[in-house]
Amino acid sequence: MEKTDVVIAGGGPTGLMLACELRLAGVRATLLDGLPARTGESRAGGIHARTMEIFDQRGLLENLLPLGRPVQAGHFGGLRLDFSDLNTRYPYALAVLQSVIERELDRRATELGAPVQWSSPITEIRQDDAGVEVEVGEPHGTRRIRAAYLVGCDGGRSAVRKLTGIDFAGTDATVTGMLADVELTDPPAQPFFGHRSDAGDFSVWQFEPGWYRLIVQRHDRVLERGSNLTFEDFRDNFHELAGTDFGMHSPRWVTHYSDAARQADRYRVGRVLLAGDAAHIHYPAGGQGLNLGVQDAVNLGWKLAATVRGTASDDLLDSYETERHPIAARVLHNTRAQTAISRPGPHTDALRDIMSDLIDTDQVRHRLGLMITALDIRYDTKSDHPLAGRRVPDIALTTPGGDARVCELLRTARPILLVLNGNDAPLVPQWHDRIDIVRAASAAELWNIPGVGDIPAPAAVLLRPDGYAAWVSDEPGNAGLTEALTTWVGAPA
Numbered sequence: 288m289e290k291t292d293v294v295i296a297g298g299g300p301t302g303l304m305l306a307c308e309l310r311l312a313g314v315r316a317t318l319l320d321g322l323p324a325r326t327g328e329s330r331a332g333g334i335h336a337r338t339m340e341i342f343d344q345r346g347l348l349e350n351l352l353p354l355g356r357p358v359q360a361g362h363f364g365g366l367r368l369d370f371s372d373l374n375t376r377y378p379y380a381l382a383v384l385q386s387v388i389e390r391e392l393d394r395r396a397t398e399l400g401a402p403v404q405w406s407s408p409i410t411e412i413r414q415d416d417a418g419v420e421v422e423v424g425e426p427h428g429t430r431r432i433r434a435a436y437l438v439g440c441d442g443g444r445s446a447v448r449k450l451t452g453i454d455f456a457g458t459d460a461t462v463t464g465m466l467a468d469v470e471l472t473d474p475p476a477q478p479f480f481g482h483r484s485d486a487g488d489f490s491v492w493q494f495e496p497g498w499y500r501l502i503v504q505r506h507d508r509v510l511e512r513g514s515n516l517t518f519e520d521f522r523d524n525f526h527e528l529a530g531t532d533f534g535m536h537s538p539r540w541v542t543h544y545s546d547a548a549r550q551a552d553r554y555r556v557g558r559v560l561l562a563g564d565a566a567h568i569h570y571p572a573g574g575q576g577l578n579l580g581v582q583d584a585v586n587l588g589w590k591l592a593a594t595v596r597g598t599a600s601d602d603l604l605d606s607y608e609t610e611r612h613p614i615a616a617r618v619l620h621n622t623r624a625q626t627a628i629s630r631p632g633p634h635t636d637a638l639r640d641i642m643s644d645l646i647d648t649d650q651v652r653h654r655l656g657l658m659i660t661a662l663d664i665r666y667d668t669k670s671d672h673p674l675a676g677r678r679v680p681d682i683a684l685t686t687p688g689g690d691a692r693v694c695e696l697l698r699t700a701r702p703i704l705l706v707l708n709g710n711d712a713p714l715v716p717q718w719h720d721r722i723d724i725v726r727a728a729s730a731a732e733l734w735n736i737p738g739v740g741d742i743p744a745p746a747a748v749l750l751r752p753d754g755y756a757a758w759v760s761d762e763p764g765n766a767g768l769t770e771a772l773t774t775w776v777g778a779p780a
């Protein structure tokens with residue numbers, strides 16, 4: 288029987304990102320996908336600031352930026368949300384197709400030694416105390432693989448979730464979104480606009496020269512999951528709402544989706560874990576799902592790698608569910624709110640007017656912007672320092688190796704003890720094999736933390752491989768550092 292450290296089911300954005308993280312940490316990862324090949328379809332049309340920062344941390348952003356287009360604003364239930372004053376190096380959404388993101392992640396996963404193995408659907412799972420065994424239903428027979436862990440990144444209908452008996456509770460569909468990527472003979476004057484009516488909404492988005500993404504949102508009908516939506520059906524629905532079809536033709540892709548919102552009640556059962564859409568589904572309002580999956584993968588990767596290597600504390604792997612379950616629950620919550628304020632009728636119109644006024648105020652716009660972009664995430668590190676548990680801002684540093692930004696220090700995906708401006712470097716020799724110590728100078732006297740404001744630059748920070756602060760000190764010395772290292776890096780050597 289074939290052996291590996293981690294089997295990943297699903298070569299979508301979540302599975303690809305997880306494979307890259309595990310390989311960076313030196314762990315063997317076998318990445319399986321049930322499809323015969325990549326479809327080239329693009330559900331997502333963009334990513335938000337925190338995902339750009341995460342891609343930057345791993346050196347993936349520089350290729351993606353020129354393949355996308357910065358868009359200054361996102362939306363909340365269709366109400367414009369300006370991102371330009373968010374304190375990040377990337378205060379905008381990047382309009383970039385999911386197929387392009389997958390292509391870049393595919394390239395990186397292959398380079399790191401974990402290419403997607405296509406036509407390899409997982410069909411059976413058995414686990415015991417020492418490992419997990421999967422059956423893969425390949426075209427010419429069954430293949431069996433044994434691993435220390437299995438991660439289901441196999442999408443909303445996850446076989447891994449079902450075979451493991453994990454409950455997926457939530458709310459049923461009330462709305463149908465219909466989407467077609469088409470060419471237009473008679474395009475509208477504006478390249479991007481949306482319109483609300485009593486029967487539903489429609490929007491037009493010129494994604495690239497030559498083709499448009501048209502979307503219809505119907506509040507008066509719910510299409511069965513798995514039912515077929517033809518191009519002609521789409522055109523009729525669009526025409527009914529818009530009064531024109533803009534001469535749509537040559538469809539590349541037609542699909543429908545719903546606002547069913549469900550979340551796995553557990554992200555881990557023994558040696559089986561879930562991430563991405565396998566763990567949570569929701570309406571694509573605000574464009575958050577792919578971001579959420581990539582961030583699940585980056586939270587899980589280093590924890591799982593340390594667990595496989597045997598260096599992690601007992602609780603480290605469980606902190607994946609503790610940290611990420613509430614984050615997805617918040618996304619489900621905000622997408623339900625966005626559906627509610629998108630419904631037709633005079634009552635919702637009144638609510639939208641009031642919301643629209645509120646969003647014009649800096650505080651509300653800023654708060655919603657931080658939520659949609661996930662820049663305000665705070666994990667519990669048992670410290671009340673305002674930076675602890677939050678993502679460390681991308682400060683410019685001067686290090687003995689030259690100038691570097693915080694995101695650039697994280698390229699190796701190792702924990703980093705960053706000691707600033709000549710403060711005494713805390714001595715922690717028992718962890719030197721597992722962390723990098725970087726002594727750096729920074730001219731930034733104040734660090735801006737989204738959702739907090741400016742704080743004085745700290746004396747030292749322990750960065751987790753995902754870029755969040757595990758320990759922060761404003762004083763020279765290492766009070767509390769040993770405990771933080773034991774929790775997040777593992778027992779002393």
Ligand SMILES: Cc1cc2nc3c(=O)[nH]c(=O)nc-3n(C[C@H](O)[C@H](O)[C@H](O)COP(=O)(O)OP(=O)(O)OC[C@H]3O[C@@H](n4cnc5c(N)ncnc54)[C@H](O)[C@@H]3O)c2cc1C
Pocket residue numbers: 296297298299300301302319320321322330331332333334385407408409410440441442443445446447466544562563564565571573574575576577578579580
């Ligand atoms: C219309 C629409 C627009 C969207 N727009 C955005 C957006 O702008 N921004 C955003 O962030 N998100 C957006 N999303 C959400 C985003 O597309 C998903 O959240 C994202 O694809 C999830 O990635 P994933 O890797 O978790 O799952 P998936 O992309 O679903 O990948 C799962 C993979 O698992 C494979 N698989 C399935 N079963 C098995 C099996 N048994 N064994 C092995 N492999 C298996 C599948 O073939 C697939 O390749 C949108 C979604 C929709 C529907």
